[in-house]
Amino acid sequence: MTRTTARRPLAAVHRIGAVVLGLVLWVFGILGLVDQLGYFETTGTPVMGLNTNGLLSTVSLVVGAVLIASGVRGGRTASTVTAVVGGLFILSGLVNLGVLNTSANILAFTIANVFFSLVAGVVLLTMGLYGRVSGGLAADNPYRQEREVRAGTAGQPVPDAARLAELEALSLAEQLVAEGRGTPEQEAAVAADRQRRAQLEHDRAWAHARRTGQVPVGSTEPTA
Numbered sequence: 001m002t003r004t005t006a007r008r009p010l011a012a013v014h015r016i017g018a019v020v021l022g023l024v025l026w027v028f029g030i031l032g033l034v035d036q037l038g039y040f041e042t043t044g045t046p047v048m049g050l051n052t053n054g055l056l057s058t059v060s061l062v063v064g065a066v067l068i069a070s071g072v073r074g075g076r077t078a079s080t081v082t083a084v085v086g087g088l089f090i091l092s093g094l095v096n097l098g099v100l101n102t103s104a105n106i107l108a109f110t111i112a113n114v115f116f117s118l119v120a121g122v123v124l125l126t127m128g129l130y131g132r133v134s135g136g137l138a139a140d141n142p143y144r145q146e147r148e149v150r151a152g153t154a155g156q157p158v159p160d161a162a163r164l165a166e167l168e169a170l171s172l173a174e175q176l177v178a179e180g181r182g183t184p185e186q187e188a189a190v191a192a193d194r195q196r197r198a199q200l201e202h203d204r205a206w207a208h209a210r211r212t213g214q215v216p217v218g219s220t221e222p223t224a
Helices: 003-034 056-075 075-098 110-128 142-151 161-178 183-211
Strands: 045-047 050-052
Touching: 003 045, 003 050, 003 056, 003 075, 003 110, 050 110, 056 075, 075 110, 142 161, 161 183
Parallel strands: none
Antiparallel strands: 045 050
């Protein structure tokens, strides 16, 4: 399996996660508004097994639209929006747990809403951060590359604006190639960059082997 093929699940997880939950929120919000519920009614009305009122239905439609739009756009946008909305869902679940059965329960939450908000939040947060925060990211992962650029990997100074622009263009090219939408020029640039980084990894491995005295017998040292 090529690296391009291996990268596709990364974008798919972010996009599918955002669109699926966005559609669920849309259905939930539309059904609530169709029932013409009171906007700030704290008792609410059951819809799809959850309680809702006019305000919660409207919020669901807005958040659903944001998620769907980010999923359609894909890439970093889908990842960031999905993670942020996931965090907000978790926060909403905790806050509304504290106001259940009070006049401050303006979203008409019940304990079922709280559980849904917490579970959906964890799922969205996990999807949004998938392939982005792990310590064992692949060498061609765009988030790892950007992290290395900001940190100035291997003791090298952080690249200047021109180099950063070049890396951003390469990151975009990798994303488009992974999604099957890259131009021939972008495919060539991505292939050349992968070959360059593979050679760098090979050279680093040899340097480490020489320092530790672990060079295999009969192995040929790389040439420049």
